[in-house]
Amino acid sequence: MASVAEVKSAIDAAIQQVSEGQAAVHAASEKLAEAQQSLAVALDGSGHDAVSTAHASLQQATQELEECLAATMAAVEQAQMYSAAL
Secondary structure (H helix, E strand, O other): OOOOOHHHHHHHHHHHHHHHHHHHEEEEEHHHHHHHHHHHHHHOOOOOOHHHHHHHHHHHHHHHHHHHHHHHHHHHHHHHHHHHHH
């Protein structure tokens, strides 16, 4: 059976991994924002359905990344609370 110190160390390692994942999600979110800007400039004035769909899809992806960050923040908070209670 693992000691309390080992469990806390494992939790800290998992939290570090989550932090690295969050950094990747932030980077992806920034790239999506850049893509949205580029698309908006390239397709300015177009009323084609595909343009609207592309914008909506990028917006949905951005929203889902924000939800991912919120979920990972909640997971970290719970892990930290558990670790503190040990």
